[in-house]
Amino acid sequence: MSGLVLRDVEVRAGGRAIVADASLAAPKGRVTGLLGPNGAGKSTLLAATLGLRRRAQGSVHFDGLDLAAMPAAERARLAAYVEQSAATSERLTVRDVVALGRIPYQSVWQSGPGAGDEAIVASALAALGVTGFGDRLYQTLSGGEQQRVQIARALAQEPTLLLLDEPTSHLDIEAQLTTLDLLRERAQAGCTIILAMHDLNLAARHCDHLAVMKDGRVVAEGAPAAVLSAPLLLDVYGVHATIVQLPGHGAPLVVYDRARGSGAGPDSG
Amino acid sequence: MRRLAALPLLLGLVVLPAEAATTYPLTLQNCGFAVTFDKAPQRVVTIKSTATELLLSLGLRDRIVGVGFQDGPLPADLAAAGAGLKVLSEKAPSQEVVLETEPDFVYGGWESNFAGDAAGERPSLKQLGVASYVSPPACRSIRPPKLTFDAVFAEIGEMGAIFDVAPAAAALVAKQKAMLAAVRRDARGLTAVWYSSGTKAPYVGAGSGAPAMIMEALGLRNVFAGVDDGWTSANWEAVVDANPDVIVLVDAAWNSAEQKRKLLAANPITGKLDAVVNQRYLVIPFPASEAGVRNVPAAVDMARQLGALQIPAK
Amino acid sequence: MRRRPASFLASAGLVVLLLASATLAVTFGPADISAGDAWMTVLHHLRLADTAPLSPLRDAIVWELRLPRILAAAGVGAGLALAGTVMQVLTRNPLADPYLLGLSSGAALGAVGFLLAGMALLMPLGAFLGSLAALVLALAIARLLGGATPTRAILAGISIAALASAATSLLIFWSATGDSYREILSWLMGSLSGTTWGDTGLVALALVVCAPVILLSGRGLDAFAFGDAAAASLGIDIVRLRWTLLTATALLTGVMVAIGGAIGFVGLVVPHAVRLAVGSRHRVLLPASMLVGAVFMLWTDTAARSLFDPRELPVGIVTALVGAPAFLLILLRYRRIT
Numbered sequence: 001m002s003g004l005v006l007r008d009v010e011v012r013a014g015g016r017a018i019v020a021d022a023s024l025a026a027p028k029g030r031v032t033g034l035l036g037p038n039g040a041g042k043s044t045l046l047a048a049t050l051g052l053r054r055r056a057q058g059s060v061h062f063d064g065l066d067l068a069a070m071p072a073a074e075r076a077r078l079a080a081y082v083e084q085s086a087a088t089s090e091r092l093t094v095r096d097v098v099a100l101g102r103i104p105y106q107s108v109w110q111s112g113p114g115a116g117d118e119a120i121v122a123s124a125l126a127a128l129g130v131t132g133f134g135d136r137l138y139q140t141l142s143g144g145e146q147q148r149v150q151i152a153r154a155l156a157q158e159p160t161l162l163l164l165d166e167p168t169s170h171l172d173i174e175a176q177l178t179t180l181d182l183l184r185e186r187a188q189a190g191c192t193i194i195l196a197m198h199d200l201n202l203a204a205r206h207c208d209h210l211a212v213m214k215d216g217r218v219v220a221e222g223a224p225a226a227v228l229s230a231p232l233l234l235d236v237y238g239v240h241a242t243i244v245q246l247p248g249h250g251a252p253l254v255v256y257d258r259a260r261g262s263g264a265g266p267d268s269g
Numbered sequence: 270m271r272r273l274a275a276l277p278l279l280l281g282l283v284v285l286p287a288e289a290a291t292t293y294p295l296t297l298q299n300c301g302f303a304v305t306f307d308k309a310p311q312r313v314v315t316i317k318s319t320a321t322e323l324l325l326s327l328g329l330r331d332r333i334v335g336v337g338f339q340d341g342p343l344p345a346d347l348a349a350a351g352a353g354l355k356v357l358s359e360k361a362p363s364q365e366v367v368l369e370t371e372p373d374f375v376y377g378g379w380e381s382n383f384a385g386d387a388a389g390e391r392p393s394l395k396q397l398g399v400a401s402y403v404s405p406p407a408c409r410s411i412r413p414p415k416l417t418f419d420a421v422f423a424e425i426g427e428m429g430a431i432f433d434v435a436p437a438a439a440a441l442v443a444k445q446k447a448m449l450a451a452v453r454r455d456a457r458g459l460t461a462v463w464y465s466s467g468t469k470a471p472y473v474g475a476g477s478g479a480p481a482m483i484m485e486a487l488g489l490r491n492v493f494a495g496v497d498d499g500w501t502s503a504n505w506e507a508v509v510d511a512n513p514d515v516i517v518l519v520d521a522a523w524n525s526a527e528q529k530r531k532l533l534a535a536n537p538i539t540g541k542l543d544a545v546v547n548q549r550y551l552v553i554p555f556p557a558s559e560a561g562v563r564n565v566p567a568a569v570d571m572a573r574q575l576g577a578l579q580i581p582a583k
Numbered sequence: 584m585r586r587r588p589a590s591f592l593a594s595a596g597l598v599v600l601l602l603a604s605a606t607l608a609v610t611f612g613p614a615d616i617s618a619g620d621a622w623m624t625v626l627h628h629l630r631l632a633d634t635a636p637l638s639p640l641r642d643a644i645v646w647e648l649r650l651p652r653i654l655a656a657a658g659v660g661a662g663l664a665l666a667g668t669v670m671q672v673l674t675r676n677p678l679a680d681p682y683l684l685g686l687s688s689g690a691a692l693g694a695v696g697f698l699l700a701g702m703a704l705l706m707p708l709g710a711f712l713g714s715l716a717a718l719v720l721a722l723a724i725a726r727l728l729g730g731a732t733p734t735r736a737i738l739a740g741i742s743i744a745a746l747a748s749a750a751t752s753l754l755i756f757w758s759a760t761g762d763s764y765r766e767i768l769s770w771l772m773g774s775l776s777g778t779t780w781g782d783t784g785l786v787a788l789a790l791v792v793c794a795p796v797i798l799l800s801g802r803g804l805d806a807f808a809f810g811d812a813a814a815a816s817l818g819i820d821i822v823r824l825r826w827t828l829l830t831a832t833a834l835l836t837g838v839m840v841a842i843g844g845a846i847g848f849v850g851l852v853v854p855h856a857v858r859l860a861v862g863s864r865h866r867v868l869l870p871a872s873m874l875v876g877a878v879f880m881l882w883t884d885t886a887a888r889s890l891f892d893p894r895e896l897p898v899g900i901v902t903a904l905v906g907a908p909a910f911l912l913i914l915l916r917y918r919r920i921t
Contacts, residue, residue, distance in 0.1 A: 047812060050815075050816055051815070052812045052815050052816060072815065072818045072819065072820055073818035074818075075818065076816065076817050076818025077818070079816075080816065081812070081813075081816035083809070083810075083812060083813060086809045086810075086813065087809075088808045088809050089675070089677060090672075090808045090858075090863035091858050091859070091862045091863045092808060092862060092863050092864070093862065096805075096862065096863070096864055097808070100805060100806060100808065100809075100817060101817070103802050103805065103806050103817045103818065103819070104817055104818040106802055108799050108800075108802065109799070110802075112864075112866055112867075157817075465762070466762035466765070466766075467762070467765065467766060468703050468704065468766070468777065469766070469769070469774065469776040469777030469778075470769065470774070470776035470777060470895055472762065472765055493893060495893075496893065496894065501893075501894055502765060502769075502894060502895060503893050503894060503895065504612075504613050504776075504888060504892070504893055504894070504895040505648060505776075505777065506612050506613050506614050506644050506648050506649070506888070507613040507614070507892065507893035509614070509640055509641075509643065509644050509648065510613060510614030510615070510640075510641070510644060512640055521762070523762065523763070524762055537643065537647050537779070538640075538643045538644070538647045538648055541639055541640050541643055542640065
């Protein structure tokens with residue numbers, strides 16, 4: 001089966017399982033949203049997919065290839081990863097940071113980026129709209145700008161599998177929408193994208209496929225309209241909400257009412 | 270006589286005509302500290318060979334209750350007198366060990382012998398009724414002037430006054446003066462380096478201490494006379510550049526003259542020095558290389574060694 | 584593309600500066616030897632000139648005293664700067680220096696131990712063995728703590744360093760005679776006195792063996808900029824890279840410390856100064872650090888052996904006198920930028 005397939009993945013730490021029996025199938029060339037509250041294990045699952053965290057059990061296949069068995073360099077040419085936050089004390093310019101994405105393609109003997117590398121870096125910068133920052137020190141950028149640079153770096157890796165952990169958390173609305181649209185374009189060009197997200201509405205709108213985690217397990221998976229339901233939201237997120245389908249908008253809309261256990265919401269009673 | 274009298278004044282020593290009996294209480298200024306003796310000390314701890322040897326030379330063996338930090342065996346003429354002296358410590362003894370002997374006087378060859386972790390600070394000893402004395406040429410807190418034999422003799426004289434054995438002190442001084450006068454200064458205008466220790470960088474005798482004093486008495490031109498210090502860490506390059514005619518080797522138990530000879534010969538640079546190639550060495554035992562009663566006999570011996578060296582005229 | 588010519592020119596410029604420095608430094612020293620005679624002597628020994636203009640002794644001053652020391656100083660400076668740069672990235676700690684994992688304290692213990700045991704000439708061997716022992720112990724402790732991560736390695740290194748320093752102090756206090764205090768102090772401060780061609784050969788060997796391994800890790804070190812996970816996601820085998828670099832750095836530092844003693848500030852300050860000028864791309868930073876470190880040590884050692892004629896200062900004092908204010912300036916510069 002093509003796309004990213006996880007079967008019964010388990011990750012242990014400190015004697016207990018943080019992720020257990022996690023299985024999901026992210027379709028190829030589509031954007032899959034990975035949802036769940038804090039501590040559900042989203043980041044861990046993403047890291048384990050790429051072998052950045054050790055899997056106690058389970059398998060990960062992409063396009064039929066066993067990601068764990070692959071040499072690290074080959075895997076880096078196939079898949080890219082964007083962490084939640086990336087800070088550094090090194091004195092690197094934005095261009096330098098994006099150029100890091102070309103490392104999997106450079107040999108040890110190479111003394112610097114080649115002409116082809118520079119072109120790819122330039123186009124990644126342009127795609128994220130950060131060309132103007134090219135020569136600025138990465139450290140001087142705001143959180144949102146740094147996030148975009150990290151995504152540009154991931155794009156410079158020319159991945160066919162892209163895993164992003166909360167890539168839009170620091171961005172303003174316009175930037176969020178622009179970035180998500182960009183990712184949609186990449187997916188259409190053939191890249192399989194997994195996004196860990198908090199914002200359910202953005203996820204519903206911009207993802208073709210959703211997987212919801214709770215307590216280290218994947219408890220629901222499927223199209224947004226199928227997955228998002230009031231009972232699910234109550235169970236997983238602990239909130240009362242109503243799912244609305246507005247005419248003209250393909251994706252469902254989540255309208256939050258109140259948290260479980262609190263008193264009546266603003267509109268009730 | 271007047272010159273001799275003036276020098277002790279400069280060093281802050283008490284002026285007494287030779288051979289007079291001491292009147293107590295005797296107060297002196299020693300290395301910036303006032304010391305008072307109510308009577309001649311009866312129980313003395315000496316630290317460093319120079320202190321022990323000076324007292325033994327004055328026939329005061331019976332007063333010594335303990336010795337510490339000796340730098341080597343006693344010279345032949347004092348060996349019998351010094352046999353059986355109680356050794357308190359190989360290095361500087363701690364205050365408790367010193368006080369255990371119930372001394373009334375501690376005579377230190379180095380000022381650092383009176384540190385808190387050694388025999389004890391001088392004020393603290395004074396409070397306990399123990400007088401203390403630092404050999405004046407070794408005083409560091411007050412810089413002593415350039416060392417001369419007169420200063421060495423003055424210390425002998427001062428010890429004579431402290432112990433009320435002025436006649437013995439005067440006799441010793443007279444004997445040493447005579448020995449010194451008999452030393453013929455070498456007239457060949459030879460240059461010399463006083464090599465005390467050090468492998469990577471040599472530690473040499475400089476212009477103001479016992480090495481300089483002895484080399485001048487021998488008629489040797491000290492290569493490092495221009496440095497105003499007792500000893501200095503120098504540069505092999507400066508030694509090689511000077512290419513001294515003679516090298517003085519300090520023979521210490523932990524770093525012998527033989528070891529120094531081997532080192533100099535084996536080193537590709539110093540191995541080429543005239544003095545090394547032709548084995549033009551003068552040897553002096555370590556305890557004699559600091560200011561004390563052995564300087565004069567050492568100078569006599571070195572003059573003899575020097576006279577035996579054949580050195581072509583330049 | 585526009586940056587390449589600039590960094591190439593800078594590297595070439597640094598190499599030229601290094602050669603010019605060495606050529607000039609050979610004319611400095613307490614002995615009164617003219618520059619022309621000094622150069623002729625070197626050329627003569629290299630069989631590029633027929634006549635030896637100086638007497639055998641003065642010839643030896645230039646060829647056996649000055650030249651090996653100048654070359655060793657350059658090599659030690661290059662090695663320490665390179666090691667410092669790598670340690671700063673590996674431990675993600677800008678205050679790291681080559682001695683971080685207890686290397687210099689272990690070396691001091693080994694050197695002092697050998698000296699006091701009467702093997703003064705074998706002090707370099709003692710230093711090397713001591714530094715390796717400290718490294719092995721530090722890493723073993725880190726493993727015991729649950730895995731050798733950078734933080735654990737640093738903590739283990741600090742504890743080993745403290746232990747070794749205490750042992751060294753005890754040894755000195757217990758056994759040192761008056762003379763050896765001086766040699767010990769000089770070693771502890773860092774000194775290139777009495778460097779022979781054999782010492783220079785060892786420094787060169789260490790550089791030839793260890794530097795290429797480190798220099799080829801440039802892209803791996805770049806990948807570390809955002810931490811282990813990011814580096815791994817870029818395809819770097821971080822465990823293997825870390826161990827390779829740590830071993831190479833420790834060997835390199837061990838030899839440098841064995842020859843020159845615990846010379847401070849070079850491994851800490853030079854990488855920062857060079858980073859301010861060329862940034863953190865390691866393929867440029869590593870060679871530049873080496874060259875700047877070499878020139879720096881060359882001149883500080885020349886000052887140490889010539890300025891206070893006929894006395895000589897341990898070179899570690901000069902590097903500290905220059906390095907400490909330089910470090911302050913660098914910190915001020917960083918403060919404005921970050």
